[in-house]
Amino acid sequence: MGDRLVDSVEPYNPEMPTSVAHVTTYEPVIGLEVHVQLLTASKIFCSCCTRFGAAPNTNVCPVCLGMPGALPVLNRKAVEFATLAAMALNCRIHETSIFARKNYFYPDLPKGYQISQYDKPLAEHGYIEVQASKTDAGSEKLRTENRELRTRRIGITRVHLEEDAGKSLHEGFPDSDEKTAIDLNRAGVPLIEIVSEPDIATPDEAYEYLTRLKEIILYTGVSDCNMEEGSLRCDANVSVRPRGQKELGTKAEIKNVNSFRFIREALVYEIARQIEVIEGGGKIVQETRLYNSHEGKTYSMRSKEQAHDYRYFPEPDLPPLVVDEKWKAEIAKTLPELPEARRARFVREFGVTEYDAQVLTVSKSLADQFEAAAKAAKNPKRVANLVQGELMGRLKARGASIEQSPISMKGVAASADLVESGVISGKMLKDLYDLSFERDQDFPEVYEAEGRPQQSSDTSALEKIIDEILAANPKQLEQYRAGKTTMLGFFVGQVMKASKGHANPQLVNELLTKKLG
Amino acid sequence: MIPDSLTIDSVRSSIQERTTTALALAEAHYARIQKEDGEIGAYLTLCKERALEQADRIDRMAAEGKPLPPLAGVPVAIKDVMSTCGVRTTAGSKSLAHYIPPYDCTAVAHMEAAGAVVLGKTNCDEFAMGSSNENSAFKPVRNPRDLSRVPGGSSGGSAAAVAADMAVVALGSDTGGSIRQPASFCGVVGLMPTYGRVSRYGLIAFASSLDHIGPLTRTVKDAAIVLRTIAGRDPVDSTSADVPVPDYVAELKKPIRGLKLGIAKEYFSDGLDDEVRHSVESAIDKVKSLGCELAPVSLPHTPYSIPTYYLIATAEASSNLARYDGVRYSYRAPGVKSLSEMYRRSRDEGFGAEVKRRIMLGTYALSAGYYDAYYLKAQKVRTLLTRDFEEAFRKVDAIVTPTSPTAAFRLGEKSNDPLAMYLADIYTVTADLAGIPGISIPCGETKEKLPIGLQILGKHFDESTILRVANAYEKAA
Ligand SMILES: [Zn+2]
Numbered sequence: 001m002g003d004r005l006v007d008s009v010e011p012y013n014p015e016m017p018t019s020v021a022h023v024t025t026y027e028p029v030i031g032l033e034v035h036v037q038l039l040t041a042s043k044i045f046c047s048c049c050t051r052f053g054a055a056p057n058t059n060v061c062p063v064c065l066g067m068p069g070a071l072p073v074l075n076r077k078a079v080e081f082a083t084l085a086a087m088a089l090n091c092r093i094h095e096t097s098i099f100a101r102k103n104y105f106y107p108d109l110p111k112g113y114q115i116s117q118y119d120k121p122l123a124e125h126g127y128i129e130v131q132a133s134k135t136d137a138g139s140e141k142l143r144t145e146n147r148e149l150r151t152r153r154i155g156i157t158r159v160h161l162e163e164d165a166g167k168s169l170h171e172g173f174p175d176s177d178e179k180t181a182i183d184l185n186r187a188g189v190p191l192i193e194i195v196s197e198p199d200i201a202t203p204d205e206a207y208e209y210l211t212r213l214k215e216i217i218l219y220t221g222v223s224d225c226n227m228e229e230g231s232l233r234c235d236a237n238v239s240v241r242p243r244g245q246k247e248l249g250t251k252a253e254i255k256n257v258n259s260f261r262f263i264r265e266a267l268v269y270e271i272a273r274q275i276e277v278i279e280g281g282g283k284i285v286q287e288t289r290l291y292n293s294h295e296g297k298t299y300s301m302r303s304k305e306q307a308h309d310y311r312y313f314p315e316p317d318l319p320p321l322v323v324d325e326k327w328k329a330e331i332a333k334t335l336p337e338l339p340e341a342r343r344a345r346f347v348r349e350f351g352v353t354e355y356d357a358q359v360l361t362v363s364k365s366l367a368d369q370f371e372a373a374a375k376a377a378k379n380p381k382r383v384a385n386l387v388q389g390e391l392m393g394r395l396k397a398r399g400a401s402i403e404q405s406p407i408s409m410k411g412v413a414a415s416a417d418l419v420e421s422g423v424i425s426g427k428m429l430k431d432l433y434d435l436s437f438e439r440d441q442d443f444p445e446v447y448e449a450e451g452r453p454q455q456s457s458d459t460s461a462l463e464k465i466i467d468e469i470l471a472a473n474p475k476q477l478e479q480y481r482a483g484k485t486t487m488l489g490f491f492v493g494q495v496m497k498a499s500k501g502h503a504n505p506q507l508v509n510e511l512l513t514k515k516l517g
Numbered sequence: 518m519i520p521d522s523l524t525i526d527s528v529r530s531s532i533q534e535r536t537t538t539a540l541a542l543a544e545a546h547y548a549r550i551q552k553e554d555g556e557i558g559a560y561l562t563l564c565k566e567r568a569l570e571q572a573d574r575i576d577r578m579a580a581e582g583k584p585l586p587p588l589a590g591v592p593v594a595i596k597d598v599m600s601t602c603g604v605r606t607t608a609g610s611k612s613l614a615h616y617i618p619p620y621d622c623t624a625v626a627h628m629e630a631a632g633a634v635v636l637g638k639t640n641c642d643e644f645a646m647g648s649s650n651e652n653s654a655f656k657p658v659r660n661p662r663d664l665s666r667v668p669g670g671s672s673g674g675s676a677a678a679v680a681a682d683m684a685v686v687a688l689g690s691d692t693g694g695s696i697r698q699p700a701s702f703c704g705v706v707g708l709m710p711t712y713g714r715v716s717r718y719g720l721i722a723f724a725s726s727l728d729h730i731g732p733l734t735r736t737v738k739d740a741a742i743v744l745r746t747i748a749g750r751d752p753v754d755s756t757s758a759d760v761p762v763p764d765y766v767a768e769l770k771k772p773i774r775g776l777k778l779g780i781a782k783e784y785f786s787d788g789l790d791d792e793v794r795h796s797v798e799s800a801i802d803k804v805k806s807l808g809c810e811l812a813p814v815s816l817p818h819t820p821y822s823i824p825t826y827y828l829i830a831t832a833e834a835s836s837n838l839a840r841y842d843g844v845r846y847s848y849r850a851p852g853v854k855s856l857s858e859m860y861r862r863s864r865d866e867g868f869g870a871e872v873k874r875r876i877m878l879g880t881y882a883l884s885a886g887y888y889d890a891y892y893l894k895a896q897k898v899r900t901l902l903t904r905d906f907e908e909a910f911r912k913v914d915a916i917v918t919p920t921s922p923t924a925a926f927r928l929g930e931k932s933n934d935p936l937a938m939y940l941a942d943i944y945t946v947t948a949d950l951a952g953i954p955g956i957s958i959p960c961g962e963t964k965e966k967l968p969i970g971l972q973i974l975g976k977h978f979d980e981s982t983i984l985r986v987a988n989a990y991e992k993a994a
Contacts, residue, residue, distance in 0.1 A: 062620050066840045068608065069600040069622060069719040071754050101836050103883070105860055112839020182844070311883035313892060316725035316833055318755050 026278075027243045028271045029251075030200035030236060032263075034213060035191050036223045037164065037231035038081040044163045044190035045072030045115065052229050056169075056183035064188035066110030071317050074099075078161060078190035081222035082122055083323055083331045085192055086159040088220045088338055089213075091126030096322050097160070099315040104308055108166035108182050116162035116193075118312040122321065126156035128216060129340060130208045154209050155197030161321075164189040186230075192222075198237065198248065203267035210234060210260045215339050219364045227258055234263055239284065240274045249274070250284040254298055257291045266291035270298050342367055350374060350384035359402055360387065366403060373413035382416040383409075390433050398437065407436050411443030418447070425455040427501040455504045462495070462503060462511055469494045470515065480516060488512060523685050525591050525739045529632075532579050532590040539572035539579075539590030543634050546592045550636070550683045556664055558656045559677040561597050563637035564604045568592075571634045587742060589632035594684035596675045597638035598645050599625050599730070600719035604635075608721045609643040609653040609671075612841045612848040612867030622719025623754065624688060624730045624747040631746045636684055639674030643869045644838065645695055645723045647671050648941040651932045652871045659928070660703060662967060666925040669699030675733045676703040686743055687733045692723050693826055694921075694945025696731045697957035701920035701970020704959045706987070707733045708740040711978045712952035713758035715744075716751030722837040724830035725756075727949045737958060737988040741765035744980060760978050768981035773989045774808030776982065779913035783819035784944055790923045796961035796969040797919045800990060804917065807989050814909035814916060818901045819947060823939055825902065826946040828882050828895035834872075835879030841867060874935065903951040910976045915983050918944050920957040920970030944972060954980045958987045960994070 043050055046063035062070035083093055100118035129151045166184035173181055194213065200206050214225045214232065225232040234257060239249035254270060257263045269291075274284050289298040323331075337345070343357040346367075352360065361367040370387070374380040391412060395405055407415075415432065418424045424432070432453075436446045447453075456462060469491060470477055480487040488509075495508045523542075531537045547565060554560055575590045595601065598608045599622040607613045621629075629635060642652035650658040650673025658673040660666040661681035668677040672689030676699035679687050689696040691709040700707025709731045720730055732743035745765045751757045780801065785794060805811055843849035843863030850862035868876070882891035909916060922943060931938045948955040953974055960971035971990070975983035 062618075065845065067600075067618065067620070067846070068606070068613065068616070068721040068840070069598075069618070069717075070620075071718050071756075073753055073755050103836050103839060105839065105842060107842075107844045107856065110840060110845070112842060113836050309885045311836070311880065311885075311888075313832060313836070313883055313888070316756075317722075 025243060026240045026271075026275050027245075028202065028238060028240050028267070029198045029248055030203075030206050030238045030267060031198035032196045032200065032206060032209060033235045033237070034194045034196075034210070035233040036085070036194065036217055036225065038078055038190040038192060038222050039224060040075055040077045040081060040190055042075060042077075043188035044075050044078045044161070045188055048188065050189050052231075054185055056181070056185060059185040060187070064110065065184060066112070072115060072315075074318060074321065075190060079122075079321065079323065080331050080334075081190070081220075082159065082161045082192045083328065084220050084335060085194075085217055085222050086123035086126065087332060087335050088216050089123075089126040089128055089156050089159060089194065091123035091156060091159050093123045093323055093328055094120065095324060096120070096320045097122045098320050099161075099318045100312045101315050102162075103311040106165065106168075107180065108168045108184065108187065110166065110184060110187055114163060114165065115315055115318070117160035120320075121158045121160035122323070123159040124157065126159065127153045128156065128209065128212050129153050130205060130212050152199075152205065154199045154205075157195040157197050159192055159194050162191050162193060163187070164191050203264040203271070206236065206267055207260050207264045210263065212339075214260075215362075219336055219338055221336070221364070227260075233258075234260075236263060236267060238267055238270050238274070240271055240278070249278075250286050252284065252286070252298070253288045254291055255288055255301070257293075259293075262291060262293045265293070265296055266298055269296055273298065336364065339364075339367075346371075346384075349380070351381050352384045352388055356384075356388045356392065359392070362402065366409070369409040373409035377413040377416045378420045379416065382420055383413050386412050386416050386429075390430065394433060394437050406440045407433065407443045411436070414447070415443045422504060422506075423454050425496075425501060425503070425505055427496065427505075428453060428455060431501060453502060456499055456502045459507070459511065462499070462508060463515075465495055465498050465503070466491075466508070466511055466515055469498060488516070491516075522682075522735065524736055525588060525685065525734075525742050528591045528685060529585055529587070529589045532575060533585050535579060539575040539634060540569060542590055543568050543572045543592055543636065546636055546683060549681075553661075553681055554683060556659060557661055557677050557681055557683075558658045559639055559668075559674040559681065559683055560594070560637045561607060561609070561640050561653075561655055561674070562605045564601070564635060565637075567604065568634045568636050571629060571632075575632055575634070586630070586632035588628060588746060591633045591685050592636050593628055593633045594637060594639045594675055594678040594687035595622075595625055595628075595635055596641050596645075596672050596687065596689045598641060598690050598721040598723075599638075599688060600721065601625055601635070601638065604638065606638065606721070607655070608645070609641045609655065610841075610868065610872070611654040612863075613721075613846070614654070614848065616846045618719075620719065622730075623716040623751050625719065627747045628688065628743075633686075633746075639672070639678055639687060641674055642671035642695075643872050644721065644834070645671040645690055645692055645728075646834070646871050646875055648694070648698060648938050649926070649928070649931065650674065650699070651928060652869055654869055657928060660925050662704060663925065663965070666927055666967070667702065667930075669702035669921070669925065671695040671699075672707075672733060673699045673703075676700055676705055676707065679703070679705045679733050679735060685735070686739050688730060688743075688747075689733050690720055690723075691729045691731055691945075691949065692727045692830060693949050694942040696729070696733060697945050697955055697970065697972060698921050698941065700733055700957040701959070701968060701972075702925040704962075704968030705733055705735055706737055706740050706956065706958050706991075707731065707970075708744060708956045708980070708984070709948065709954060710744060710748065710980055711758070711954045712949075713756055714760070714762075714954070714978065714980065715747050716749075716754040716757045718751055718754045718757075722833075724833040725837060726833060727826075727830055729949070737956075737984055737991050738766065738769060740956065741769055741984050741988075744984075758978070763981050765981060765984055769985055769988045771981075771985055772808070773804075773986055775810070776808075776915065776986065777810045777812055777913040778804060778986070779812055779814035779909050779916040781814050781816045781819070781909070781916055781918060783816050784918035788922045788940065788943065789919060792963045793919050793921070793923060793969050796963075797917075797971055800960035800971045800994070801917055803993060804986060804990050807993055809986070812913050814913055816902075816905040816909060816916075816947070818898060818905050821898050822902060822947045822950060823943060825895045825898040826942070826950055827878065827939060828891050829899065829950070831875040831879030832882045832892050832895075833879065835876045835883065838868075838872070838876055843867070871935070899950050902947060906947075906951045906953055906974075914976075914979075915986055916974040917986075918972045918974065920944060920972040924963045924965075924967035924969055948974050953977055954983060956980075956983045956987050958991060960990070
């Protein structure tokens with residue numbers, strides 16, 4: 001008995017000192033700083049190529065190497081991309097913004113300063129809406145169907161343009177023990193920094209914010225948001241305070257986290273750590289902490305670099321950036337419909353559920369494919385229904401995402417048209433979908449391979465089958481005649497089965513009713 | 518051949534007429550440099566191969582009877598703060614003692630495209646920081662008129678090269694007076710164009726919002742020709758202005774009669790040397806006799822110009838010089854054990870005392886908690902100074918002043934007193950701060966035969982008027 005009791009108790013976990021009581025007494029305050037690389041062909045202040053993965057120090061010139069006398073020239077496309085992203089994030093675009101120098105020494109920062117924006121950024125006062133469940137449950141759970149959803153608005157303080165630094169390579173060379181190698185291919189690649197308000201209340205909400213942010217940026221097409229290649233990077237500021245207290249607690253900055261999942265884990269750990277420090281009578285130190293994903297812990301980055309005074313001042317080599325009404329209007333024209341609006345429209349126009357709308361808009365290309373297929377089909381709603389009713393379940397059973405589906409949106413549309421025009425029956429469609437999944441082939445191929453089957457609308461042939469079925473089932477016929485009209489379904493099923501599913505169910509129904517008279 | 522008193526036009530026409538060759542002229546200049554420059558120290562690097570190649574190209578054009586470009590065969594000297602592809606460019610600093618740039622400064626490229634023969638790179642105060650050329654990391658420059666005296670700075674090498682016939686014209690740079698003051702000390706013409714008139718691309722930055730490239734020449738007309746050659750919008754310098762470039766040489770021919778010249782009492786105050794005052798006043802009388810009208814103007818914020826200048830210039834310099842960190846092309850101290858030691862020692866050993874002093878000043882001015890009181894306030898005073906000039910130029914076409922409060926001083930005379938040295942720029946920094954053009958032309962000598970300079974300041978992008986007045990005075994004097 002004793003053993004069983006012990007079995008049901010969770011082992012002590014010193015890594016995760018969170019207790020439910022503490023989490024309810026303390027309230028975390030989270031703000032996120034996200035850096036996104038813009039997909040321009042050339043760098044922000046010179047004409048060097050921005051392609052990832054080139055041999056070290058091949059995409060460089062006097063400007064991005066910081067050679068004496070070289071001067072920056074702003075890339076127009078970078079401004080357009082940054083403005084587009086800021087618009088998508090509901091920001092107010094400032095007609096005039098100012099570039100500033102952020103001064104600090106680092107070997108992969110060739111000029112000894114980064115050209116950024118400081119007190120007059122490109123855009124401010126934006127927001128994005130995130131779905132948060134009422135129970136603040138994890139976002140995977142949140143995405144399951146039919147859960148009650150609510151919308152939270154997370155403020156975006158600012159969006160500004162800046163240049164990236166190069167890369168210091170501390171390993172991978174024969175002399176890496178003694179030397180650091182520097183690759184300046186990335187130096188001068190355009191970035192936008194997106195700073196959120198400290199509006200984020202939980203690690204899950206941070207995860208949700210990042211997911212939505214990435215989705216919006218991907219929709220605008222200004223970045224590929226590839227975290228492995230560093231085109232999306234995130235730092236988190238987090239503090240805790242007793243629930244109900246107005247003043248913010250002392251914050252820690254968590255850097256170097258390379259996935260959204262790790263951000264959530266790092267925040268969970270850090271919040272628990274801060275609560276524990278405070279509960280233990282200690283004080284939170286304002287500092288930068290690094291997340292170690294193997295251990296699931298954050299560590300203080302004890303270095304002098306923390307005492308930075310960046311000595312910002314307006315960049316004298318660049319005139320103020322002016323994005324006037326005319327230019328702004330031109331950029332606004334390129335703003336696509338954003339995921340949130342698109343989801344709402346899909347629900348409205350195609351009658352799909354909130355959840356399915358989310359799945360269908362997971363990427364812009366999928367949503368575009370779906371919409372194009374649906375609109376080209378005879379009955380757009382049927383396409384939506386098939387995606388919901390036939391595709392999703394099969395994908396789920398296989399554990400595949402919609403992007404891995406063997407049946408493309410075009411395939412769904414083709415099958416929908418066949419059903420719509422009565423060429424195949426619903427049953428036949430189900431069978432063909434099963435074959436598609438079995439063979440990993442798109443619907444049209446399978447349909448072709450199966451010899452373009454059609455449901456039978458041949459009245460005389462059907463009548464013959466019906467006669468046979470009625471003759472073979474005298475007991476059921478009797479029951480029907482005695483008033484049990486639900487037996488009709490039984491006969492329809494039998495006829496369909498006998499026709500190997502090729503019979504037109506509607507016609508079968510009609511003929512049967514007539515015969516049974 | 519003695520390359521004495523040559524001008525751009527005389528060089529070009531004698532080559533065109535085949536009375537001499539560009540090659541012979543270049544060789545003659547190198548011979549003179551060989552003979553004279555040991556004492557003067559105007560050049561840091563000679564680029565003979567590049568010069569002779571260009572001279573040969575010009576000579577072949579002349580031999581084929583082709584029309585020659587405006588600066589054909591003209592031997593020029595380039596201040597060593599301008600990037601020259603494949604030719605060592607030091608900015609007068611140990612930190613760049615072995616730096617060979619991979620690209621050309623736009624102004625230098627324009628000069629060569631117009632046929633100029635670049636003889637070499639001239640000595641200067643380290644990173645153009647100085648008023649005496651004593652801050653060069655390599656050697657001081659001596660004034661060709663009196664070897665015990667400084668040539669002025671920071672374009673001292675360029676001024677001395679032109680004054681000592683070791684180049685026909687030179688390019689210099691002016692951040693607080695660095696073209697005009699050495700021009701006045703050496704008895705040559707020095708022109709600082711409007712900010713944005715000449716591309717800064719390839720000019721090693723000292724203070725980006727104050728740096729200008731301009732010519733040092735023997736005649737006003739040569740200054741006009743050089744300006745016409747190097748002026749204009751440059752797509753790789755975002756601060757270069759898209760303002761039409763007039764034909765400055767044609768503009769010289771316009772009469773000056775009826776022009777209104779402003780006299781500002783702030784430029785004739787206590788610190789002004791009596792001999793300088795006398796010469797400048799006579800020059801002003803001369804110009805008046807040529808038909809110009811004189812009018813008093815007030816530039817009330819002038820007394821704040823030196824502190825304003827030294828806050829803005831040092832703040833920008835502290836950032837501009839951060840790139841000399843020992844990581845790539847600049848001096849790296851040997852035997853360093855850590856990154857921070859590499860930074861500290863490379864910069865400590867690579868920079869001279871004045872450069873370090875200015876980096877410290879500028880870093881302080883930009884620091885959190887001091888920014889508003891220093892840098893921001895200085896920018897506001899800069900606006901007021903600019904407004905002073907705008908106000909004055911509503912009434913007058915140009916303003917005439919002394920270029921420097923004294924003639925050339927002795928080597929070592931001020932080198933231990935930075936403040937006294939800074940005051941040598943008192944009449945020149947205002948134009949840099951306001952972004953207006955200014956020219957210094959010789960206007961007599963002291964009893965010790967030291968040249969004195971007359972400064973003429975003009976409206977934004979109106980170099981034509983100051984060149985015209987300077988040209989008329991030069992012809993009449
Ligand atoms: Zn580049």
